[in-house]
Amino acid sequence: MFGEERKSMISKYIIEHGRGSVLELSTTFKVSESTIRRDLKELEDEKLIKRTHGGAIPFESVNFEPTFGEKEIRYQSEKERIALYSGGFIQEGDIILIDSGTTTLHLAPILKAFSNLTVVTNSMTLMEQLKNESNIDIVMLGGSLRQETQAIVGPITDQILQTLHVDTAFIATNGISLSAGLTTPNLIEANTKRYMMKCAKRTILLADHSKAEKISFSQFGTVADIDMWITDDHLPKEIYQKFSEAGTEIHVANSHHTIPTVS
Amino acid sequence: MFGEERKSMISKYIIEHGRGSVLELSTTFKVSESTIRRDLKELEDEKLIKRTHGGAIPFESVNFEPTFGEKEIRYQSEKERIALYSGGFIQEGDIILIDSGTTTLHLAPILKAFSNLTVVTNSMTLMEQLKNESNIDIVMLGGSLRQETQAIVGPITDQILQTLHVDTAFIATNGISLSAGLTTPNLIEANTKRYMMKCAKRTILLADHSKAEKISFSQFGTVADIDMWITDDHLPKEIYQKFSEAGTEIHVANSHHTIPTVS
DNA sequence: ATGTTTATGATTACTTTTGATTATAGACGG
DNA sequence: CCGTCTATAATCAAAAGTAATCATAAACAT
Numbered sequence: 001m002f003g004e005e006r007k008s009m010i011s012k013y014i015i016e017h018g019r020g021s022v023l024e025l026s027t028t029f030k031v032s033e034s035t036i037r038r039d040l041k042e043l044e045d046e047k048l049i050k051r052t053h054g055g056a057i058p059f060e061s062v063n064f065e066p067t068f069g070e071k072e073i074r075y076q077s078e079k080e081r082i083a084l085y086s087g088g089f090i091q092e093g094d095i096i097l098i099d100s101g102t103t104t105l106h107l108a109p110i111l112k113a114f115s116n117l118t119v120v121t122n123s124m125t126l127m128e129q130l131k132n133e134s135n136i137d138i139v140m141l142g143g144s145l146r147q148e149t150q151a152i153v154g155p156i157t158d159q160i161l162q163t164l165h166v167d168t169a170f171i172a173t174n175g176i177s178l179s180a181g182l183t184t185p186n187l188i189e190a191n192t193k194r195y196m197m198k199c200a201k202r203t204i205l206l207a208d209h210s211k212a213e214k215i216s217f218s219q220f221g222t223v224a225d226i227d228m229w230i231t232d233d234h235l236p237k238e239i240y241q242k243f244s245e246a247g248t249e250i251h252v253a254n255s256h257h258t259i260p261t262v263s
Numbered sequence: 264m265f266g267e268e269r270k271s272m273i274s275k276y277i278i279e280h281g282r283g284s285v286l287e288l289s290t291t292f293k294v295s296e297s298t299i300r301r302d303l304k305e306l307e308d309e310k311l312i313k314r315t316h317g318g319a320i321p322f323e324s325v326n327f328e329p330t331f332g333e334k335e336i337r338y339q340s341e342k343e344r345i346a347l348y349s350g351g352f353i354q355e356g357d358i359i360l361i362d363s364g365t366t367t368l369h370l371a372p373i374l375k376a377f378s379n380l381t382v383v384t385n386s387m388t389l390m391e392q393l394k395n396e397s398n399i400d401i402v403m404l405g406g407s408l409r410q411e412t413q414a415i416v417g418p419i420t421d422q423i424l425q426t427l428h429v430d431t432a433f434i435a436t437n438g439i440s441l442s443a444g445l446t447t448p449n450l451i452e453a454n455t456k457r458y459m460m461k462c463a464k465r466t467i468l469l470a471d472h473s474k475a476e477k478i479s480f481s482q483f484g485t486v487a488d489i490d491m492w493i494t495d496d497h498l499p500k501e502i503y504q505k506f507s508e509a510g511t512e513i514h515v516a517n518s519h520h521t522i523p524t525v526s
Numbered sequence: 527a528t529g530t531t532t533a534t535g536a537t538t539a540c541t542t543t544t545g546a547t548t549a550t551a552g553a554c555g556g
Numbered sequence: 557c558c559g560t561c562t563a564t565a566a567t568c569a570a571a572a573g574t575a576a577t578c579a580t581a582a583a584c585a586t
Contacts, residue, residue, distance in 0.1 A: 002315035003543070005282065022563075032545045037564070053552070053563060124394060124403075131387060131408060140387075140415050142405025142423050145394060152403050156423055160405050163422070266533070285573080295535045300574065316542065316573060 006031065007039050011048045014056050018132050021055035058132070078208045078232035079103045083110055085253030086170060086206060086230050092116050094167045097196055098126060100151035101172025103206045105129075111136060120166055122152040122192065139164075146189065153192040161195035169200030171226070173207050175214035178223060178246055183216035190218035197221055204228045209235040223248050269294065270302050274311045277319050278340070284318035341471045341495035341516075342366045346373055348516030349433060349469055349493050355379050357430045360459055361389055363414035364435025366469045368392075374399060383429055385415040385455065402427075409452065416455040424458035432463030434489070436470050438477035441509055444486060446479035453481035460488055467491045472498040486511050 001009075006029055013028070014020040025036045040056050043049045049056045083106030090096060093116050098104050100123030108129040111117060115135045121127060122141040130136055143157030171193060175183040182205070184190050197203045197220075205226045212235055223229075223246065233254035243250055269292055276291070277283040288299045303319050306312045312319040346369035353359060356379050361367050363386030371392040374380060378398045384390055385404040393399055406420030434456060438446040445468070447453050460466045460483075468489045475498055486492075486509065496517035506513055 002282065002284075002317055002320065004313065004315040004320055033563090034545060034565095035543080038544085124390070127387070127408070128391070131413065132410065134410060138408040139419065140403065140405050140408060142403050142415075142419070145390070145401040145403060147395065147397060150394065152405075156402065156405070156426075159426070160419055160423065163419075296573090297535060297575095298533080301534090304575095 001029075003039070007043060010036070010039055011043050014049050015058045016132065019055060019057050024055070078234065079106050081253040082206050082208060082230050082232055083107045085251065086110075086204060087113075089168060089204060089228075090114065090117070094118070095120065097121070097164075097166040097169040097200055098123065099169070099171045099193060099196055100124075100126065100149060101206070103208060104170050104172045107170065120164065122157055122196075124150040124152065143192075146186070149186075149189070151189060151192075153186075153189045157192050158195045161192070161199050164199050166200050168202045168204060169196050170204050170206055171196060173205060173211060173220075174216040176205065176207055176211050176223065176229065177213050177215050178242065180215040181219050181222035182225070183214075183219050185217045187218045190220040193220040197225055202227045204230060206230050208232050212236075212239050264292075266302070270306060273299070273302055274306050277312050278321045282318060282320050287318070341497065342369050344516040345469050345471060345493050345495055346370045348514065349373075349467060350376075352431060352467060352491075353377065353380070357381070358383065360384070360427075360429040360432040360463055361386065362432070362434045362456060362459055363387070363389065363412060364469075366471060367433050367435045370433065383427065385420055385459075387413040387415065406455075409449065412449075412452070414452060414455075416449075416452045420455050421458045424455070424462050427462050429463050431465045431467060432459050434459060434466055434468050436468060436474060436483075437479040439468065439470050439474050439486065439492065440476050440478050441486060441505065443478040444482050445484045445488070446477075446482050448480045450481045453483040456483040460484055465490045467493060469493050471495050472502075475499075475502050 010020065010025055010029065013025065022033050022036050022040070025040075026033045029036070040049065040051050044051045044056070044059075047059055050059050079102060082103055086107060087110035090111075092114055095118040098107060098119060098121045100121070105123065105125055108126055111119060111130065112133055117135070118137040118139065119126075119130060120139040120141065122143065124145065127138065127140055130138055141152050141157050141160055143152040143160075144154040145151075146153050171182075173182045173184060173193075177183070182193075184193065203226045205228065207229065209232050212231070223243065226248070228249045228251060229243070230251045230253055233252050235250075235252060240250055240252070273283065273288055273292065276288065285296050285299050285303070288303075289296045292299070303312065303314050307314045307319070310322055313322050342365060345366055349370060350373035353374070355377055358381040361370060361382060361384045363384070368386065368389055371389055374382060374393065375396055380398070381400040381402065382389075382393060383402040383404060385406065387408065390401065390403055393401055404415050404420050404423055406415040406423075407417040408414075409416050434445075436445045436456075437448060440446070445456075447456065466489045468491065470492065472495050475494070486506065489511075491512045491514060492506070493514045493516055496515050498513075498515060503513055503515070
C-alpha cells in the first residue's frame with residue numbers, strides 16, 4: 001500500500017469511527033507508531049483531522065460550527081452548563097426531540113455519552129455533529145431549510161411532528177415572559193416549535209438568563225406549556241421568584257452544581 | 264505501441280484499478296521502470312493521476328473530500344461528466360428531487376450556478392454542500408439517517424414523499440439490468456427510491472457504466488419506470504444497443520460532448 | 527546515406543519513507 | 557504541586573524508490 005493510500009484510509013477510518021488512537025491505527029494498518037504519527041501530522045496540515053494526545057478526531061466537528069447567521073456567541077459557558085444540567089433528564093433508551101438553537105446545540109457532546117438513544121431534531125448543525133455516532137438513532141425532521149438559523153421548519157415539518165410522539169422535547173426560545181409567554185422572531189419557526197411541544201410527553205425549555213423577560217415577535221406558547229425551565233445562575237433573584245410564584249419549575253444550572261440524577 | 268498509447272492505457276489502468284505500482288505497470292506494459300516513471304511524471308503534469316512513492320493513484324481520489332462512508336471513489340471523472348450532462352435537463356425555477364449517492368452528489372456544483380431553484384433531497388452530504396446557497400430553496404426530506412450512506416430513508420421519508428410533487432427526480436442506483444431492473448443493497452432505501460420516482464413528473468437515472476448489468480439485492484423499479492438513463496462513454500456498445508432496443512432512452516455523457524441545451 | 531532527434535533501458539547517485547531508539551513534553555493520580 | 561506514566565518529537569540508519577546520466581537503438585529530416 002502506498003503512503004498516500006494509507007493516509008486516505010486513516011482519514012476515512014477516523015471520520016467513520018469518530019476517533020482513532022495511534023496504537024489502534026498502527027495495528028490496523030500494520031505500520032509503526034512513528035509512521036502513524038507522521039501521517040496524522042500531515043492529515044492535520046490538510047485540515048482533514050484534528051490531532052489529540054494518543055490519536056486524532058475528525059476535523060468536521062471543529063470545522064462546522066460557524067456559518068450561523070444567528071450566531072449568538074455570548075454566554076457560551078452558561079449555555080454549556082445549561083446543556084450539561086439538561087443531560088441529567090435524559091435516560092438510556094429515551095426518544096428525545098431537540099429544537100434547533102445555540103443552547104440546544106451544546107447537548108451534542110452530552111448525547112454522545114449515551115449508548116442507546118433516539119434523537120429527533122430539526123437542527124442541521126446538531127445533525128452534523130451526531131451523524132457518525134453509531135449508538136444514536138437519528139431522525140431528521142424534514143421540511144424547508146431556514147438558512148439564517150440552519151433549522152428545518154415549515155408545514156412539512158409540522159406535518160411530520162403530528163405523527164410522532166417523544167419522551168422529552170428540549171426547546172429553545174428567544175424570549176420568555178409571564179405576560180407574552182415564549183416568543184421567537186420567525187412566524188414559521190414559531191409554528192414548528194408549537195408542534196414540537198405538542199408531540200412531547202414532557203417539555204424542557206433551555207434558555208439562559210438573557211432571555212428572561214424578553215419578548216420577541218411570534219408567540220409559540222405560554223410558560224404553563226412547559227414542564228421545566230433550565231437556566232443559568234445569572235438569572236436575577238426577583239425574576240426567579242416571580243416565575244416560581246406563577247408556578248414555573250425553574251432549575252438553575254450553576255457552575256458548581258452537579259448533574260441531577262435523572263428525573 | 265506508441266508512447267502516447269501506453270500513457271493513456273496507464274492512466275486508464277490506474278483509474279480503473281484505483282492504483283498502480285511502478286513494478287506492476289512495468290511488467291504489464293513490458294517496458295522498463297524508467298519508462299514507467301517518465302510516463303507517470305507526464306501524466307501527473309496533465310493532472311490525470313497523482314504520483315506516490317512506488318506508483319500512482321487516480322487524481323480524483325485525492326481531490327475528492329473523503330468524508331463519505333460510501334466507498335466507491337472510482338470512476339470519479341465519469342460521474343462528474345454524468346452530472347454535468349444532467350445539468351442540461353434542469354431549468355431555472357424548477358423543483359427537482361435529488362437522491363443520495365456518489366454520482367448525484369456531483370450535481371451540487373452545477374446546481375449552484377442556477378439563480379432560482381428548489382431542491383428536495385434526502386442526502387445529508389448534498390444538503391451540506393448547498394446549505395449556504397441563498398439562491399436555492401432547500402427542502403430536506405425527513406426520516407431516519409442511514410449512517411453508511413448518509414441518506415435519510417424510511418417510513419417518515421416515504422410519507423412526506425407521498426405529499427410532494429416535483430418536476431424531475433435524479434435517481435442513483437447500484438445496479439441496472441433489463442431482467443432485474445433497478446436494484447440497491449438496502450431494502451428500506453429501495454422503498455424510499457420507489458416513492459421518489461412516484462412523485463416526479465420525470466425520472467432521470469444517473470449511473471456510470473460500472474452499474475450496467477449489475478444486480479443488487481432489492482429492486483425499486485424497472486427500466487420502464489425511468490424516462491432517461493444518463494451514463495458515461497465507457498458503456499460497452501452491445502449493452503447500449505440491448506437497452507436501446509428494449510426502449511430505454513440512454514444518454515452518453517462523453518468527455519467531448521457539450522451540455523445539452525435543456526430538454 | 528548521414529547527421530539529428532527522440533525514446534528507451536541500464537547504471538549510479540540521490541531522496542524519501544520507514545521503524546527503532548532516545549530525549550522531551552504532556553497527562554494523570556495522589 | 558509533585559512524581560510517575562505515557563505519548564510525542566527528534567534523530568538516525570536501513571531499505572525502498574527515484575532522478576540524473578549516459579549509451580544504444582529507432583525514427584526522422586536533409
